[in-house]
Amino acid sequence: MIKSILKKTFLFFRGDILLKKTNKTPRVIFWHGVDNNPDPLIEAESIDKKAFIKQLNYLEKNYSIIGIDDFHLRYKNNKFIGDEILLTFDDGYRNNLTVLAPILKERNIPYTVFISTKNISEGKLFPTSILRLVIYGSSITNVSIPFLNINLSINKSDDEKKKTYAIINEFIKESSLKDVEIICSQLINNIPENEWDMLVNKYNSVKPLTWDEIREIQKTGCTIGSHCIDHICCHDNQNKEEVKNQIVESKKTIEKELQIDCNYFAFPNGDYTDYAKECVRDAGYKMGFSTKRVRFNYQDNEQLAIPRFSMPFNFDTFKITLNLYPKN
Known part of the structure; x- marks a missing residue:
């Protein structure tokens, strides 16, 4: 204020x-x-x-x-x-x-x-977009990333979700390409496929351009x-x-x-x-x-x-x- x-x-x-x-x-x-x-x-x-x-x-x-x-x-x-x-x-x-x-x-x-x-070529979402969809957009109450030995609750408050987001985001920013790909794959695996598709379509500003576009x-x-x-x-x-x-x-x-x-x-x-x-x-x-x-x-x-x-x-x-x- x-x-x-x-x-x-x-x-x-x-x-x-x-x-x-x-x-x-x-x-x-x-x-x-x-x-x-x-x-x-x-x-x-x-x-x-x-x-x-x-x-x-x-x-x-x-x-x-x-x-x-x-x-x-x-x-x-x-x-x-x-x-x-x-x-x-x-x-x-x-x-x-x-x-x-x-x-x-x-x-x-x-x-x-x-x-x-x-x-652009594959329509892949960016790592931080994936992380935000999983943490803030999905219905899950727990996020698991075995590769990082992470198993965290995210069902209590927005502050809890923000803390979890910050922890995982730091790994994404500091890791190698190979490790980031594993982290993103395991993040998506927390969510049923139909819910993931729904999230991507609902929050479509995360979608990349195509070559024609x-x-x-x-x-x-x-x-x-x-x-x-x-x-x-x-x-x-x-x-x-x-x-x-x-x-x-x-x-x-x-x-x-x-x-x-x-x-x-x-x-x-x-x-x-x-x-x-x-x-x-x-x-x-x-x-x-x-x-x-x-x-x-x-x-x-x-x-x-x-x-x-x-x-x-x-x-x-x-x-x-x-x-x-x-x-x-």
Whole structure:
């Protein structure tokens, strides 16, 4: 309550504009999905359409929205003015086409969607989407993951479910691809097949795009970049050859399916190592993107992990975060 009052007071006196003036720098920001009345727990990756439009109105009024090719050119030539902003969306959710694209197309706003190619090709849900459906959406009162020696009750309260979610989510973020696949499979096994199908259809903002849908979204001013094959976190717990394969082969798949040059890459969860950055460079990407709230510099390796930061859904928090970051 106190924080909310302080934020509103700060914004009443246009503190957000003061932050922008004292923090004049180009920004790269990201969301995941945009949908109509998404469930705040189960569909937490998607911002509500009305809230997004409110944010977009603010961005158009206060910043210069540019496309990713223009961003790269200005970076390469060190020609930023300081009020540029690049809009990006991670994973490749179907609502990027059905809800987001019409909004941005109508306003002629360029944007980039980073996709995980296996999720697109096979319709696979993303690991955290699976986790949220199981923990928050299903009727089960106990979740079992033998691989992690986890057997936890989730029938008492939302707080209990949130704690269970946090425990399993940490394993998903820190594990290798092989282990994540086992965890996801065992998560789904907690639920009867008919209930699982019902959940996926009910909370459909978790569904990824198809290749045909991506070809449609390209027509709306959207640039497609890579987000690995399997949305793996490119940290030290991954096999190096797997990291290389994910970065290289996803680029090849996008180029084959869409008949374009895939020039941009975003690290899932923002995780990367020096080796992963080398893979991005060697694969032939012009730029890679991370998820840090810091200013970028013009060192050669920096363009392989350009900092981005995510946008909060709350409008007051959005205005403060947007203008406060990135920091040195």
